[in-house]
């Protein structure tokens with residue numbers, strides 16, 4: 004089987020351009036046509052709906068522990084993009100509440116703990132408040148206990164696991180850098196999910212503190228994932244056994260979240276080190292993940308529920324805003340993110356409730372789940388910083404890309420290109436007719452691949468049960484006045500706040516939505532955002548947020 008990236012290498016060698024980085028003409032709405040003011044209002048309304056559904060313990064009733072962390076991350080992300088700090092003090096309170104029954108955010112499931120670290124790292128980026136660095140560090144140390152060092156590997160033992168460790172796997176390479184998925188001493192699973200979260204958390208801490216401990220950890224996690232859990236399609240595999248007696252068995256299931264985690268980890272790592280080989284690998288991974296996880300319309304559709312995916316869009320959004328890809332790939336990725344945004348607001352919500360469904364292809368679902376709301380919110384936050392349209396031009400009708408789509412990417416400098424396969428293609432193919440044939444079979448391959456994916460159950464570690472915590476959408480009862488309990492009324496603006504009304508699918512909202520009266524000066528916020536965003540040259544400028552904020556302290 005030929006992966007998309009290999010095909011693109013072939014195209015580059017033979018024709019001097021790639022087609023893989025050009026949005027397919029089947030992509031639904033790759034241009035954003037609504038104003039920044041409307042985008043801010045949409046994200047803000049979706050945040051408010053979630054804040055109302057939090058229990059007094061700051062968690063979402065009936066949902067997994069880490070769902071709150073992912074929502075907190077979006078509260079911080081909104082403040083980053085808006086250059087605001089309206090959720091700063093609330094988040095301090097919420098992260099403290101999350102530790103009441105979970106010292107150091109401990110959980111039986113490592114990715115749950117590490118999701119708090121990830122959210123705290125992003126909150127530190129938003130506010131530069133050392134309290135968030137402390138939260139991130141606590142989660143990191145908890146995860147560190149379940150992450151293999153070379154010393155652990157050499158001794159064949161980890162204190163918290165009761166079996167003999169596998170020392171080397173793929174191509175005789177060390178297992179150091181792997182993170183176990185769960186704390187049960189007998190469970191051998193080292194997962195991409197746990198290692199990926201630990202990679203991002205380590206990289207964010209390295210960026211924030213310049214402590215070499217974290218940079219070494221990030222590089223070790225990255226090497227582990229690249230060596231043991233990177234598939235021939237250039238996307239991330241599910242897990243590998245860390246138990247010596249299991250002969251390094253790998254589970255090849257493809258979950259978009261795992262690739263998203265590695266993308267964000269590599270984006271942070273590359274912005275720190277400017278290492279050209281991690282940059283190139285990041286580019287391949289972004290491109291392959293977009294090709295692999297899009298449905299026919301370019302919308303992420305994962306598993307039997309056709310779910311969107313927050314970690315994939317966060318990863319791609321970070322790669323774009325940190326400007327660590329080529330300009331062509333960035334434009335391609337931004338068009339992909341725009342497709343997700345347009346799908347979410349057109350197809351995944353009813354237009355009045357501000358509640359978003361798990362499936363971005365729709366239909367809307369009236370039942371609120373933080374596990375569905377946060378992924379949609381993630382895309383809304385990213386979309387505030389996206390250009391209105393991308394400079395990529397779709398292929399012209401005869402099948403060859405328009406001249407303006409010519410990329411500058413250079414396959415021969417690409418360290419992850421796979422020469423034997425390229426060579427085989429070169430040997431067997433002459434001329435443009437064959438090029439078109441390959442494009443058709445790539446399309447067919449993607450289709451088949453996609454249909455297989457749809458058949459499998461995809462929810463993995465990410466989803467919660469379908470429940471309605473507060474029937475009728477009422478506020479949770481604000482019963483507790485104790486300073487340790489979460490009081491949503493500190494943030495909820497209720498009916499004063501404008502509600503987003505979905506524009507019919509092709510029509511943009513005419514007037515910016517501005518509240519008559521609200522605790523947050525939304526009109527002021529929108530004015531500032533417009534000033535910040537429109538003063539940039541979108542063809543070459545970096546999207547907000549300003550990542551210099553909070554770095555190097």
Ligand SMILES: *[C@@H]1O[C@H](CO)[C@@H](O)[C@H](O)[C@H]1NC(C)=O
Nearest residue numbers: 036037038039390391536537
């Ligand atoms: C994007 O388009 C909208 C609607 O046409 C416009 O109001 C807004 O100013 C544009 N934003 C940018 C950054 O070009």
Ligand SMILES: *[C@@H]1O[C@H](CO)[C@@H](O)[C@H](O)[C@H]1NC(C)=O
Nearest residue numbers: 085086087088531535548549
């Ligand atoms: C963000 O806001 C702070 C003050 O709140 C200001 O000093 C800073 O210049 C702003 N940054 C940007 C990029 O607008």
Ligand SMILES: *[C@@H]1O[C@H](CO)[C@@H](O)[C@H](O)[C@H]1NC(C)=O
Nearest residue numbers: 105106107109140141144145
């Ligand atoms: C939490 O972390 C601190 C140090 O970071 C450690 O002393 C403490 O034992 C940890 N608690 C748990 C329950 O892991």
Ligand SMILES: *[C@@H]1O[C@H](CO)[C@@H](O)[C@H](O)[C@H]1NC(C)=O
Nearest residue numbers: 164165166167187188189190
């Ligand atoms: C490892 O721990 C599990 C319980 O988590 C137990 O059932 C098993 O017997 C232990 N194995 C060894 C070799 O101690």
Ligand SMILES: *[C@@H]1O[C@H](CO)[C@@H](O)[C@H](O)[C@H]1NC(C)=O
Nearest residue numbers: 191192193241242243244254
């Ligand atoms: C890897 O994941 C699969 C599916 O979640 C699971 O069945 C399997 O046990 C895991 N592998 C290991 C080594 O735990």
Ligand SMILES: *[C@@H]1O[C@H](CO)[C@@H](O)[C@H](O)[C@H]1NC(C)=O
Nearest residue numbers: 222225226276278279280281
């Ligand atoms: C860049 O990263 C690669 C892969 O991690 C590593 O082998 C190489 O030494 C790094 N180069 C520099 C200059 O740090």
Ligand SMILES: *[C@@H]1O[C@H](CO)[C@@H](O)[C@H](O)[C@H]1NC(C)=O
Nearest residue numbers: 032033034035391392393397
């Ligand atoms: C997106 O916008 C650009 C610039 O206005 C335009 O050239 C292009 O045709 C648009 N693409 C689509 C798919 O509407």
Ligand SMILES: *[C@@H]1O[C@H](CO)[C@@H](O)[C@H](O)[C@H]1NC(C)=O
Nearest residue numbers: 410411412413414415416417
């Ligand atoms: C492409 O790679 C070749 C060989 O590594 C190099 O000489 C050339 O400058 C590269 N071109 C670009 C545009 O990076």
Ligand SMILES: *[C@@H]1O[C@H](CO)[C@@H](O)[C@H](O)[C@H]1NC(C)=O
Nearest residue numbers: 326327328329543544545546
């Ligand atoms: C993004 O990176 C490129 C080089 O990789 C650089 O030329 C460009 O100026 C950067 N853009 C911004 C806004 O920093």
